[in-house]
Amino acid sequence: MKVIVDNKIPYIKGLIETLAEDVVYLPGKEFTPEIVKDADALLIRTRTLCNRQLLEGSKVRFIGTATIGYDHIDTDYCQKAGITWSNCPGCNAGAVEQYIHAALLLLQQEKGISLKESCLGIIGVGHVGERIHQMAERIGIKVLLNDPPRADAGEQGFTSLDTLAEQCDILTFHTPLIREGKYQTFHLADRTFFQKLQRKPYLLNTSRGEVVETETLLEALDTSTVAGAVIDVWENEPHINQELLNKVFIGTPHIAGYSADGKANATRMVLESFCRFFHKPMNFHLTLPEISRPTLSGEEDFQYLQQYNPHIDCENLRAHPERFEQLRGDYPLRRE
Ligand SMILES: NC(=O)c1ccc[n+]([C@@H]2O[C@H](COP(=O)([O-])OP(=O)(O)OC[C@H]3O[C@@H](n4cnc5c(N)ncnc54)[C@H](O)[C@@H]3O)[C@@H](O)[C@H]2O)c1
Ligand SMILES: O=C(O)[C@H](O)[C@H](O)COP(=O)(O)O
Numbered sequence: 001m002k003v004i005v006d007n008k009i010p011y012i013k014g015l016i017e018t019l020a021e022d023v024v025y026l027p028g029k030e031f032t033p034e035i036v037k038d039a040d041a042l043l044i045r046t047r048t049l050c051n052r053q054l055l056e057g058s059k060v061r062f063i064g065t066a067t068i069g070y071d072h073i074d075t076d077y078c079q080k081a082g083i084t085w086s087n088c089p090g091c092n093a094g095a096v097e098q099y100i101h102a103a104l105l106l107l108q109q110e111k112g113i114s115l116k117e118s119c120l121g122i123i124g125v126g127h128v129g130e131r132i133h134q135m136a137e138r139i140g141i142k143v144l145l146n147d148p149p150r151a152d153a154g155e156q157g158f159t160s161l162d163t164l165a166e167q168c169d170i171l172t173f174h175t176p177l178i179r180e181g182k183y184q185t186f187h188l189a190d191r192t193f194f195q196k197l198q199r200k201p202y203l204l205n206t207s208r209g210e211v212v213e214t215e216t217l218l219e220a221l222d223t224s225t226v227a228g229a230v231i232d233v234w235e236n237e238p239h240i241n242q243e244l245l246n247k248v249f250i251g252t253p254h255i256a257g258y259s260a261d262g263k264a265n266a267t268r269m270v271l272e273s274f275c276r277f278f279h280k281p282m283n284f285h286l287t288l289p290e291i292s293r294p295t296l297s298g299e300e301d302f303q304y305l306q307q308y309n310p311h312i313d314c315e316n317l318r319a320h321p322e323r324f325e326q327l328r329g330d331y332p333l334r335r336e
Contacts, residue, residue, distance in 0.1 A: 001278070004036060005043045008329050009066045010260075011267045015284045016043065019274065036060055041278070043270055044072075050085070052077045062277045066266035068092060068127065068257070071177040071208060086273035090127035092262025094336045096206050097131040099256035100172060102308050103230045104139070105301050106250065107202055111228065113169065116140045119199075121164035123188070124175030124207065125150060132172060144168060149183055161188075165196035170204065177208035187213045194220045200227045202249070206256040209234040214241050221247045230310075232256040238324035245321055252313040253327045260333035264288050291335055308334050 005016060007025040016023050026035065028047030033054055036042060041062040044050065050063055051074040063073060063085040070087040078085050104120075107113040120136050122129045125147040136143045144164050151158040164171060175185040189203070189212040203226050205212050214235045220226045221244075228249040234240040237254060245251040268286045275282045296303040316327055 001041070002039045003041045003043060003274075004031060004039045006045045006048065006066070008045060008047075009043060009267055009270070010263045010333070011286055011288075012043070012066075012271070015267075015271060015286065016274075018284060019271070019278075019280050033058070041274060043274065046072050048072065050074060050078070052081075055081060055083065062086075062274065064270040064273050066091075066263075066270040069176060069208060071179075084277055086270070086277075088266045088269035088273075091265040091269055092257030092259060093127040093131050095259035095262040095334075096128045096174075096256045097135050098259065098308055098334075098336050099206060099232065099252075099310060100132050100204060101135050101139075102305055102310050103204060103250060104136075104141075104170070105305055106309075106311065107170070107228075107230075109301070109305075111202075111249070113202070118142070118169040119144060119167055121146065121168035121171040121201075123147075123161065123164065123171065123173045124185075125158070126174065126176075128206075129174035132174065141170075161193070162196055165193060166198045168201050169199050170202045172204040173207040173211050175207050175211060177210050179210075185211050187211070189213060189217070191216050194225055197225055200224060202226065202228050202230065204230040206232040209237060209240075214244055218244055218247065240321060240324060242321050245318060250310050250314045251317055252310055253317045253324045255313055255328060255331050258328070258331050258333055259336045260288055260291075261336045263333055293335075 001020045002022040003016060003020040004024045004026060005012060006028040028045050031048045031054060036054060037058045039060055042060055043064050046067050046069060049072050060083055063083060065073060065087050068088060068091060073085050104115060108115050119142045121144045122132055123146045125133060125145045133143055144167060145158050146161050146164050147158050178185045194216050217229060230250040231248045232252045233254050264286055271284060272282055296306050
């Protein structure tokens with residue numbers, strides 16, 4: 001069996017070789033129709049666009065993406081072509097929670113936001129959004145939730161996006177990228193949405209860049225319709241809008257989910273899906289390297305930021321925006 005593996009999936013080397021005879025490692029952007037033609041499976045990240053152009057005429061029967069998001073897989077095409085795919089639900093939700101928690105603490109420390117007197121709107125309340133919800137309740141922020149698919153399924157506790165726009169001081173996006181249909185999230189934050197904002201909120205986006213319309217966010221920052229933004233995901237990555245990078249409070253190279261723990265979960269889950277599909281025994285063991293924990297001092301919030309402070313990732317990106325992809329590829333995976 002031949003498997004092509006993205007060479008930036010950590011902890012997989014040595015394990016996949018026990019499950020397949022022929023394993024080829026490649027950068028995610030270098031998967032071509034010629035290369036995948038005789039592969040049985042692809043183990044990918046968000047950088048490999050899996051569509052007709054890549055897959056037509058190939059032997060590929062299984063695609064596993066070691067990520068939560070799967071908007072880079074043309075699922076309709078895969079269904080028609082008889083290709084099974086899987087993602088890793090929730091794998092790095094803890095890392096995104098850590099990122100948002102740190103961003104909220106920085107808003108409090110540096111922008112004078114009183115979290116306990118603020119209202120946080122969470123748009124998309126799945127694996128990540130639920131964790132943010134619980135974290136926000138722990139630290140005493142009032143929360144409003146927006147998730148039309150869950151509300152339409154009869155679940156309680158959700159409110160409209162318009163209500164969030166009117167009442168929230170901080171808005172955080174955690175939806176998948178859905179390009180069309182009833183639950184479209186492509187440019188969910190568009191001009192109409194920004195016009196409804198009442199409280200000059202901070203806007204946080206760790207979902208996908210295309211969920212927020214870049215030009216309109218820039219205008220909203222210029223006109224103080226929003227007080228500021230924390231942006232981890234960008235339209236047109238890795239060729240990001242540098243004007244936006246310079247204007248945001250925090251701008252990072254799509255690393256909110258980049259904890260060692262989250263990456264290890266993803267690798268384990270993608271291997272489990274691979275084994276289920278090909279009826280292989282799951283007798284591999286994935287262990288994370290031990291880390292020496294730093295000695296922390298000061299108050300609890302200060303200690304939290306000593307463990308992870310997104311300003312450092314922001315400074316690195318501002319110094320070299322052209323190295324967006326390299327900064328992700330060489331990221332020193334943090335612990336949750
Ligand atoms: N920046 C990062 O590193 C990073 C890491 C993990 C995930 N993500 C992104 O975050 C997204 C969410 O992750 P998750 O694990 O919570 O996914 P999930 O599928 O568990 O939850 C997504 C939620 O969004 C809701 N939703 C769908 N359409 C919506 C709409 N139009 N408006 C409001 N809510 C809507 C769904 O009902 C669901 O509850 C992923 O799809 C991925 O794109 C980014
Ligand atoms: O969807 C996800 O899981 C995240 O966006 C993830 O962090 C992206 O990871 P990458 O494709 O860079 O491995």
